[in-house]
Amino acid sequence: MSFDCQRCGACCAHFRVSFYWAEADDAPGGTVPVALTRQLSPQLRCMAGTESRPVRCVALQGAVGRSVGCGIYAQRSSSCRELQPGDEKCLRARAAHGLEAVPRAAISADCSPS
Ligand code: SF4
Ligand code: SF4
Numbered sequence: 001m002s003f004d005c006q007r008c009g010a011c012c013a014h015f016r017v018s019f020y021w022a023e024a025d026d027a028p029g030g031t032v033p034v035a036l037t038r039q040l041s042p043q044l045r046c047m048a049g050t051e052s053r054p055v056r057c058v059a060l061q062g063a064v065g066r067s068v069g070c071g072i073y074a075q076r077s078s079s080c081r082e083l084q085p086g087d088e089k090c091l092r093a094r095a096a097h098g099l100e101a102v103p104r105a106a107i108s109a110d111c112s113p114s
Contacts, residue, residue: 003085003094003103009068011083012060014093018046019077031075047077065099 021027024034024045036058037045049058059076062068070076083089091101 003090005085006068007066008085008094008099009060009062009064010093010097010099011090012050012057012068012070012080013055013064014096015050015055015089016046017050017057017077017079018044019079021045023077025075032077033072033075036072064097 018040019032021039021043022030024030024032024037026034032045032047034045036048038048038051040046040051047057047059049056049060057070059071060068061071070080086103094101
């Protein structure tokens with residue numbers, strides 16, 4: 001049992017999402033649309049909207065904690081791909097947005113009569 005990312009989006013509205021500059025599509029083989037990024041250093045870029053507070057990635061669509069989607073899902077960076085539902089960063093982001101730390105179905109399963 002895990003979290004439903006399409007009903008969350010907290011990590012896309014909590015962390016600075018940075019990655020090696022050549023993951024952007026102005027480099028050979030890069031995929032992340034460069035117009036949606038910001039330069040952080042000669043080596044690093046981040047998703048626009050995650051470099052300042054309040055954090056919200058420019059590619060995030062919808063309402064956090066309700067219904068969300070990534071507008072560049074197939075082109076997202078390695079940083080986005082590495083974060084997994086239920087891992088430490090996921091739980092930190094969810095807590096920051098007031099979302100529960102245990103998947104909903106697991107809560108009801110635990111409480112259901114046996
Ligand atoms: S915080 Fe966790 S559950 Fe929410 S979108 Fe990110 S990975 Fe998915
Ligand atoms: S690119 Fe997509 S997955 Fe990555 S932070 Fe932005 S909305 Fe989230």
